[in-house]
Amino acid sequence: MTLTIDYTGQLASVVGASEEAVEVAEGDSVADVLKGRLEVYGEKFGELVFDGEGRIRSTLLVVLDGEQAAGDKENLSLEGVKVLMLMTPIAGG
């Protein structure tokens, strides 16, 4: 299935786009998709998305079809999800 990924903040700068469409396999989780994007975008992407233990950062907002995904981000299902939005924290004034 095709998933749209929206990137905001520093992540959009690293990716060089605010949106992309990717093909994901049935049963893929958010973490699976992010590991796939890491292979494409490399280290700077990894720093913003994963912590030192390879887990999705606590400060990365993961938004599924317009709703923030609460709780454990490691096992988030993408079933039925059309848009995955990834928001890195911003604080500029």
Place this chain on the structure above:
Amino acid sequence: MEDIENELSDRDRAIYEWQLNVPGLGEQGQVKLRNSTALVSRIGGLGGPLALSLAAAGIGKLILVHGGHLRPDDLNRQILMRHDYLGKNRVDAAAETLRQFNPHIEIETVAENFTEGNAADLVERADIVFDAAPLFEERFLMNRECVLQQKPLIDCAMFNMEGQVIPIVPGETACLACLYPEVPEHWKRRFPVIGAVSALIANIGAMEGIKLIAGLSGVNLNRLIYFDTLAMKLQKVKIVRNPDCKICKKL
């Protein structure tokens, strides 16, 4: 003072006449604005235009919190400043601009940033807090104090061509620590910014605050309002409280 607690003076009716006709605001809403104190930290690219819009709307008192002196590289976005204030206190420049614009509101200046030492006292003096600080350490302090004192906080942030506003009502909505449980490791003090983007996000924040203060409907509770000025796209992201939030879980 000619103001009567629950009524507008003739002078205020004359000044705010055009907004008294806004549905839902009216004289009652205007009185609530006049009787309120808003704290804005800081008063740069975001906080400056935000404070200006609150002054235009007739907020009763503004507390401007910002340390440091005006630098040339502030002037692409900090619209309350002036070139002849370079090297001088930012809050003094901001207060002078605002007093010239609206001499009928009270303005207090605090020439320092939020710290562990002043946070409780500053929040105590305000009815509502507008967060426009560039560092998460300051933002978390404001958030913690607003939760402790149960005061609304309008968290405004921007980066590059984007920005976001989160209206926080302690006990009712997610707080900043619900979203970000720790200081983000990769946020940098210096960020790309165009003044018009800051001002736009500031005015979204001002409107959420004005609605809250004046008792208007439509405050975006448990929403993160995100605006991308490149695509001109507005999105309201539904956010949730973290039941384990170390700041607000007791409320």
